[in-house]
Amino acid sequence: MNVIDFQKANCRNCYKCVRSCSVKAIRIKNEQAQIMNEHCILCGHCLEVCPQNAKTFSSDLDRVKSFLRQGQKTVISIAPSYLGVMKYTHPGQVVTALKQLGFKQIRETAEGAAYVTNAYHRILEEGSMKNVISTCCPSVNDLIEKYFPDLTPYMAPVVSPMVAHGMLIKKQLGMNTKVVFLGPCIAKKEEAELDERTSGWIDAVINFSEAEQWMEEEGIEVKALDPSPMDNPDPKVNRLYPVSSGVMTSVVAKNGKDTYRKLFVDGLDNCIDLFRGMANGELEHCFIEANVCEGGCIKGPAISKMEVSRFKAKLDIEEQIEYVSPDYPEAPPEVDLEKQFYSRVEKEKMPTEEEIRSILRKTGKYSREDELDCGACGYGSCREKAIAVFQEKAELGMCLPYAFDKANSMANTVMEQTPNAILVVDQDMRIMEFNKAAEKMFKQSKSVAVEKYLFELIDHTDFLYVYDTHEPIVHKRVAYEDLGIYTTQTLVYVKEQDAVLGIFEDVTEEENNKKKHYQLQVETVEMAQKVIDKQMMVAQEIAGLLGETTAETKVTLTKLRDSILFEGQEE
Structure with a gap:
């Protein structure tokens, strides 16, 4: 039986319970807090500090x-x-x-x-x-x-x-x-x-x-x-x-x-x-x-x-209390008040120095200077946390500076390396985010763009529609003739930021290729039509010539026949 239980759906990776637990009797596994009964002293502090009421006692x-x-x-x-x-x-x-x-x-x-x-x-x-x-x-x-x-x-x-x-x-x-x-x-x-x-x-x-x-x-x-x-x-x-x-x-x-x-x-x-x-x-x-x-x-x-x-x-x-000792007799002989206490220490395997360093390196800590010992994970130092990871009490992702840097690094990589332009606008259509691809596409620097409203740059009608309705617009073709670009746009409402995210794929080259292809088709049709017209004229001329030659041949052959047929009769 667990005296303290959990409502897993409410546990949100805040690690406040770990920070409050002076004996570190809380394990984080698969991003969920778990009480380690063999280490817990049931002080109840985790019940008091949990902001999500995720912990309850039976x-x-x-x-x-x-x-x-x-x-x-x-x-x-x-x-x-x-x-x-x-x-x-x-x-x-x-x-x-x-x-x-x-x-x-x-x-x-x-x-x-x-x-x-x-x-x-x-x-x-x-x-x-x-x-x-x-x-x-x-x-x-x-x-x-x-x-x-x-x-x-x-x-x-x-x-x-x-x-x-x-x-x-x-x-x-x-x-x-x-x-x-x-x-x-x-x-x-x-x-x-x-x-x-x-x-x-x-x-x-x-x-x-x-x-x-x-x-x-x-x-x-x-x-x-x-x-x-x-x-x-x-x-x-x-x-x-x-x-x-x-x-x-x-x-x-x-x-x-x-x-x-x-x-x-x-x-x-x-x-x-x-x-x-x-x-x-x-x-x-x-x-x-x-x-x-x-x-x-x-x-x-x-x-x-x-x-x-x-x-x-x-x-x-x-x-409400009288500060005198009651006149109680000694406990009856059958009431045995004795209780013996003894060690209940749980022996745990400790990592070697190299194993600790290896775990630290996995969270970007290559030297002592990298060990911030901020305590956000709930442990007093980065080394203590590394030992807890080795003992399967903690997870690497509990290091908040590491997780923050990793998330920032990943977000920046996506934002800056994607070939698609990314814009984020708030409820007033003021530009909040503007990545490098957007700078190239709209010929605006980020520092200038984030001081503007979207309608100063492009038509904001679709963005406003998505913000008001929370309905996304997916893969819509939009041309900006004045900029000479063609785009495919996906716009979505981001509830957490109360903003609209726009992803613009530059399809200008594709659109230009389509135009070239169409022009080539038109020119080919025109050339084909000229050839057809010329061929028709040649055919008609051949037909005319063939008609005159046939008539002359017919007259000649008729005369030849007649001369053969009637040659004896004339003598």
Whole structure:
């Protein structure tokens, strides 16, 4: 299962998601972005920055509705960040609304956090760990296991409040109880369903936006409802877990007597910076609360579009919380809060220096000076991008300066080398483009032509027709007698530029050859007619001569016959 999915039709090669991904867990293949699950830490930043809304995360909402339709006992574990992001007059109204949707119990995840606080307190009190990093944020856990494996010994071996709460509910109400986590985090889905160390305790994960939309569909007006109490004891200070330093505040409230220095960090880049320092041995004997989301869970990726300021949310939560530790007993023995962390680094083949140089050369980078390191592709340097290409995470065309130069080069080549004249005019018929062939054909330089309107050069009627109708004119013969040229024209409307493109093929030579051929035909006909006339005269003369000779011959032969016939009679 992919927690984050894609709508491929909407992915438009902007690479904004790659640029925003600090761990570079996004592959570009066939010009489409793909999440690499083995590298992703599910911080959700790509969801927040995608301008085309091409990325979505899979939803469990239909599964939850199915639990309720089937009449299964279903309990909500609601993250305390609801106090700062959901719309209500009294927090108990949210409880009433969720019960109207059909949930058996509404319990605060902070109830599980109270048991996690106890576990942290014991670890700090023992003091055996060189450093202690909180493990409530599943994205932080993924970050360390996948990118800073040397720090796994510093990770508090404790499950998150969500998992602890799921364990508690199922142990109390029965393993057949369906537990649904309602919160602001998409990484919780992986923790609940895909991590074999913690799966099985949470049956579905939904977010606040989904819950509010569901209530709206059911016609539930939260602010019009009477408030109801939560179905759990007040977790008091443990409700602070969603805000920066909330974990630390809860642990200190439990018992402030420990020797660890306290440090909290939020924001992915800040976490990476801190962990690099820790990997270099810069910190010792520190209790570190880490959260990938800036400001803590109150600005998780699943609520980023609810238009809630994390500063207001923080104040709203803090004002509703009692800063004392609840009088909770230790977790029941059957609720095992331990979780072991380990390296999940993906070993990747690295290119040789020559392989890197070969890839760089393919994008026009033949020397270090050619490496702009502009970061437009999403990688910090051209070398990093070349390595990503080698590892089939990136494509050559992602280099925008290279793609731009290539496109420009190709466009210029076509424009300047084609034997056809190319003109582009705007809605006012002002000339925008005028290539070399056009300069030759119309005997105008480009610098002069682009200062003119088309009608100052040639008849613009056909161009105006195409602009107004968006109907193309194809292979139309047009003569410019004053210029002594004949053309075949194709005119098309270019929507993206709101302009008309005209391609003129010079057929003057062809037309002149046709004229010469026609003239030759006329002259041949005239000559043939003269020959025919002369031949007719000769024929008539021959016929006349033949007629006189025949008559004379006839008289002579008649006389000869008669002399022969009547020769004896005369004697």
